[in-house]
Amino acid sequence: MNEGKVIKFYREKANLTQEQLSRGICSVTHISKIERGITEYSPEISLLLAKRLGVDIQTELKRLNGIEALLQDMENAIVKQKFDEVESIMPKLLAIPLLAVSNFQIHFDLLLARYYCSQGNPVKAMEILSPIQKGKVKLSSSESNLLKHVLGIYYITEKKFINAIDILKSINPTQYQNHEFFYNIAYSYHSIGSKVLAYYYAEKALIYFKETNNFNRIIDTETLMIVQIGDNDYLNFQEILTQYQSLVQICDICNFTDKKTKLLYNFAYTRYLRNEFMEAQELYNEAMQHSEKNSSLFFWSFEGYIRSSFEGSLLEYDKLIELVNNGKMLLVENPNDQLSTILFTMLEYEITGNIEYYWFLNDIAIPFFRENELFWLTEQYEKRLFTYYSETNQIENALKVATSLLKI
Numbered sequence: 001m002n003e004g005k006v007i008k009f010y011r012e013k014a015n016l017t018q019e020q021l022s023r024g025i026c027s028v029t030h031i032s033k034i035e036r037g038i039t040e041y042s043p044e045i046s047l048l049l050a051k052r053l054g055v056d057i058q059t060e061l062k063r064l065n066g067i068e069a070l071l072q073d074m075e076n077a078i079v080k081q082k083f084d085e086v087e088s089i090m091p092k093l094l095a096i097p098l099l100a101v102s103n104f105q106i107h108f109d110l111l112l113a114r115y116y117c118s119q120g121n122p123v124k125a126m127e128i129l130s131p132i133q134k135g136k137v138k139l140s141s142s143e144s145n146l147l148k149h150v151l152g153i154y155y156i157t158e159k160k161f162i163n164a165i166d167i168l169k170s171i172n173p174t175q176y177q178n179h180e181f182f183y184n185i186a187y188s189y190h191s192i193g194s195k196v197l198a199y200y201y202a203e204k205a206l207i208y209f210k211e212t213n214n215f216n217r218i219i220d221t222e223t224l225m226i227v228q229i230g231d232n233d234y235l236n237f238q239e240i241l242t243q244y245q246s247l248v249q250i251c252d253i254c255n256f257t258d259k260k261t262k263l264l265y266n267f268a269y270t271r272y273l274r275n276e277f278m279e280a281q282e283l284y285n286e287a288m289q290h291s292e293k294n295s296s297l298f299f300w301s302f303e304g305y306i307r308s309s310f311e312g313s314l315l316e317y318d319k320l321i322e323l324v325n326n327g328k329m330l331l332v333e334n335p336n337d338q339l340s341t342i343l344f345t346m347l348e349y350e351i352t353g354n355i356e357y358y359w360f361l362n363d364i365a366i367p368f369f370r371e372n373e374l375f376w377l378t379e380q381y382e383k384r385l386f387t388y389y390s391e392t393n394q395i396e397n398a399l400k401v402a403t404s405l406l407k408i
Helices: 002-013 018-022 028-036 043-053 057-065 067-079 083-094 097-101 105-118 122-133 141-157 161-168 181-191 195-211 215-229 237-254 257-273 277-290 296-311 317-331 338-352 357-371 375-391 395-407
Strands: none
Touching: 002 018, 002 028, 002 043, 002 057, 002 097, 018 028, 018 043, 028 043, 043 057, 057 067, 057 097, 067 083, 067 105, 083 105, 097 105, 105 122, 105 141, 122 141, 141 161, 141 181, 161 181, 181 195, 181 215, 195 215, 215 237, 215 257, 237 257, 257 277, 257 296, 277 296, 296 317, 296 338, 317 338, 338 357, 357 375, 375 395
């Protein structure tokens, strides 16, 4: 059957009709059946057709049969976040002309779309996903579930977490073997502040990552789980502290610098929520040292460092203002990082006691958080706004905020 695909592909590439290819070798009808894989034929005919086409059919068959193994390698590398491996596999697949007529083209396209999402290019990903979604090609159950998974990741990239949850939960785990999607569901629930469901799905993901010895993603998942319980007063915080320290050690052993940075940031935020400002300040500072300069994580850590210093009275006023101004100057070079810009503006208003602070919260910051589905920030600052309106006797405004809080 695959031999027929090879013959048809190179016949069309050579701009030959079936009659031109078959002349002196066999009938046009026989060629048609060979290309459709519905007849048997002698090795002599195969050799003659290959000679006329100028190809080695057996070599092409080996390459065609190797596509599936390469795709599996590519998918495993994506799941393990080994993007150097992904980038070395892609040219090998693209160098196989027969990929376009194989049964694996859709699989490759979906993995390519997922790769673009991982590289922060959702527009490029949607260019691939859009025609597949239109249903012009019938998908297998595996391809259908993979499409849902990639769409879920696309929505996460676009911070549309509710959409991500809806489509990811429609995946059939008995038909789709990559149970990594449980982590994507957990992360989406975490992003909208649903801690119980985030922990529940993270546990499912952790089982899968342990079964597949994916240490890289085990760290991601255990970090996500700790974040859900980090500010729970009913749990033994010493145990949580030990878990964080253990994960940091694993990151050092495995040289997972990026993961260590995120872990430190999350650890710092947990300390901040517990009003342990000195410990939070130290951890935010360490996260900054490991962050790529001018990355979002660098700015979030920088903001956390200043905030912890301010709320814990750990630095003088002039030093706090100097740090805020340094952050704002660096952000000029990153005009697209709206979240960091908003966080630094709020921080400046708080430190200086600017009366515009609550107007900024109501009209700029909270609408931005809501639009981008940053629910944990929405809740955090709507609570501040509610307290302010209540204390200043602005009852109508307080009720509006209270109604909004109940919808989160």
